[in-house]
Amino acid sequence: MASQHYHELVFLSTLLFLSISLSTQSHETLVFPVRKDPTTLNTSPAFTKRTPLVPVRLLVDIGNGFIWVICEDNYVSSSYRPARCNSTQCVLAGPTTCNTCDGTPRPNCNKNTCGLYVQNPISHVILKGDDLIDDVVLFRSIHGNFATVPHFLFSCGANILRDGLASGVDGVAGFGRTKIAIPTQLSSVFNIHPQFALCLSSSPSSNGFIFVGNGGNYKLAPGIDVSSFLMRTPLITNPVSTIAFSFPGEASSEYFIGVSSIKINGKAVKINTTLLDIDDKGVGGTKISTVTPFTTMETSIYKAVTMAFKKEAKAKKMKSVAPVEPFKTCFSSESMKSTRVGPDVPIIDLVLASEDVYWRVFGANSMVEVKEKGVVCLGLVDGGLSPRTSIVIGGHQLENNFLEFDLATSVLRFSSSLLFRQTTCANFYFGSKPLIWEYEV
Template identity: 55%
Template structure:
């Protein structure tokens, strides 16, 4: 294993290599933008980038806590600019690769001698494999915060080659996974290094399967239709580090690259839910706590938390004369939609507060993010039982993130969030993807 001084040298050389590559470009973006669609069949969130030479549009499933970009190299990966990362190179050091391998067939993308590797994984089916670390051209659009702008190129974007079988369970047409985690070679850090902007990104997932949400890399403004600039509406809470990796494959002592926050309690209609508070902290073995994930379609709660939460919700709903209905999988708690009023922020049901570092800082979840209409007559509580001994006690899922703007600041380790944008008479589908160039 390389010494810390050697690793630091590799990192500095890599940054120099990046700066030389981008110094040739006359335009430096303030920020970058990607559209993100909700796949109706899988409830996954899908974006696309252009990669390779010549450029090919590649559909990717978003994994908020994913460690890096991986794409399928087994089928039809053709590129004249593909370069594998050689063992003990600066690229391998930056990627925290600890493996060095050979390939016993003719050279091709994903199969070269004396190259380092990582372990691309599909968290939707909990499967990982080994894959070659490489670099290739990647391009996407810049933004001024209001519209997409000039297309910019990263000539040596680091990624990992995955295998075709890892595509199982991904949205139709997806060729890999885009990792947005806290790893040095995940999307946010590579883009920040490439273009010298703030190491932060913001994600705004659309609740619609026909209109795109948006991901911004870099700082705001974040301007949506009706001239809603949202960066000034953010509420902040610290991002926490789980000291134990939550990845499918990891090395001893490696922390998690996923995003954890410090939920201290849960309230329903401002009444505290009685639960075992120790489950809300991350213990020395990496168990417990609260993380944010785009892998889970709905928020999962450890069994005892779920039981207390659902019972409290039912009590509050019943007090509003809301009638129970038979459960509809995967939901255990459902209600008749008759008699439930409609508000700007969704069905008129008890609101949920995730209380954070103080009683005055909370993430309020309204009906639009707490209830799912499973048919015209039945609406269900969009939280599910996560089991009696899960790795993480609370996993905030995609449905609870929709039409909320979330800003992840990696440099200061804090999360900014808005709660529902419906209150502000806009949605995540309201970014204007009409180019201003």
Template identity: 55%
Template sequence: MASSFHVFLFSPLLLLICVSRAQTSFRPHALVLPVLKDPSTLQYITTLEQRTPLVPLKLVVDLGGQFLWVDCDEGYVSSSYRPSRCRSAQCSLAKSGACTGTNTCGNFPENTITSTSTFGDLGADAIALQSTDGSNPGRVVTVPHFLFNCAPTFLLQGLATGVKGMAGLGRTRIALPSQFAAAFSFHRKFALCLSSSTTSNGVMFFGDGPYILLPNNDISKLLTYTPLFINPVSTSGVSSQGEPSDEYFIGVKSIKINEKNVILNTSLLSINNDGFGGTKISTVNHYTTLETSIYEAITKAFIREAKSRKITQVASIAPFRACFSSKTVGVTRLGPAVPFIDLILQNESVWTIYGANSMVYVNNDVVCLAFVDGGLNPRTSIVIGGYQLEDNLLQFDLATSKLGFSSSLLSRQTTCANFNFTSNA
């Protein structure tokens, strides 16, 4: 790798307009994309259009991803593609210090499902998606020079069939939220509402609310807020010393099951100077992953509380440990009738995980606690996975560094599949 490109150090640049504004007199309030859970991989897939002429692209949603990366090896044809030239403002915006022999700068696109990284050229091309008033999709808008990384085809290994790359929503200036906000001059906010269905779309909004789900529920009004934290050490596959993480961390202070405190090693709940510990939110981990001692404490407490409800424990089914006879578990509007789990967050706000997000049916007879053991010394102590996010609204406010969360929308008699994708344009 080192022989194929040279590394240049950039002095700080005062950047002018770094993302080309959409060439239209119409300025959207917000943008909207569908998100569908792939039935075979359980990855969350969105679709947008790129290139000239426009081509629909299926992309895996990567909440902590640094940018959009796309397979450019197979069938990438576009009259509007422009490589980013070394030492340009685009390269500086992307924090790219790598320059190839073709005078093109680049980054290291990462398949976070397989933890594989490689070098890829930085370039810009047209992207199109629908605007929204919060209740319906509206007019299609275009960002003519949207920055992204080209990746080789092999980086797609492990991704769902038909996917052509990954859509990064992380804290960088070239991730989707920041580029859309710069292009259309709206708030650096985005919201994610993942559907539990593999046949009905969830929804992703870029910009501020309202976020309206049928039957006319503005779910942006349901949000409770907690601070977002920055891990001072990068968690990406390739990084520079002193570079912070682009992923989204929150402060879990304690955990309760049925309102009873779970005894934990609380030092694991903070991020240490080496970047280990803490809690992050992920769309590439499907199930919440816990450091071993936390996993064992929560599993033990959950089993104890389940037995007090006369729920019968059965043999474990990998990768889950706490499994129960479904015949002894009732069903409610909030999913299986099991002990609820409270995450007590930094400002004493409470994210409650009900049965629909804590339990998974592995077959007709067995339902298991949908958490997995992350090992003894994981990089991050708690990784809240996609399954625990389903039918919850999450709003990420990058300008004020806070997370808005709704807990389960099932308690409000709606779901993330209830956005009306019938266009009003």
């Protein structure tokens, strides 16, 4: 069933206090199990912080530049420390304000502390000057070891930033291209390669995973080496920040790729290709998002792609039915066959660096089951006439695809659907043990 909510990832930890210590000189890859919420159809993982340690649920936004956590009320931690104005921490975080708050010192109310501009990616509320703080955070390696980071930097958010977040979610976990995003901080602390990999399960009953670190040995049952079939394409930096408020000269922390054309069943779709480039104002291009539920396209691109898809669908004798919001192109599920990569529908290719490098979208990722029984819809949404970004690849299209973001080389390594290889994001192995850990809701 399609959900009107955003795809959400949450860090949610199991409280394990006795563990093998992971050295700060370790080269191990760190991992977060990810689970899709059975009610909202949002995707969810595991995170522990503060002293004493408590579980915290966070929406994961791969393009956000840092972690922010609601801590205006009931944030209790003996290891909490605000960052003072002009300190090393504030310089590392980038442009900040210098805050003064009257009253008893508490999280998000201190004197002479630096603050960040914090944005909720769902409600788009943005606040000026929320305190930059550090606190204890617990992380886990692929081998089951645990390590404590005593001074992990993040921002302390006000209650109003909770608007639009799912129940129980207390902030955002940012994996973006900044010095205080999760991959960069962990790379520095643990001496691991600055990269992360994302593999989201489509099922509420099985884990997907986010990996941070060296990678290179991702194994999937039955005995599949993921690195053996990954394509690669450059990650593009948008020179202009894409958030609602930014400083002059500030680049975007989001991840863009260079889509050069779109094909349906191998046939090029006629579109205005200038929209696929990023102009000098930061408008245009294609980005990857975990907070956008379904891929959005600028209106003229959307119309051209859906028309081409319907033409090819007609040739496959797929029966069109009434649209179901937010989708406009829907079909009877009885008029299409099932395959191991989802419904047998026209294949969509996002052509990248060259004709030989493309992101192939099969039926499992292009089609969405909706509330009307027997109806499936093309999971694309009209993004409007003048969107900031022409194409936003959304969460549904990411499920059971493996994506590795290498921040050091600015390269994205990616697969198409793992279903094509008769496996899923739930089937990772390291050594002889599957990555299966308890998941608390």
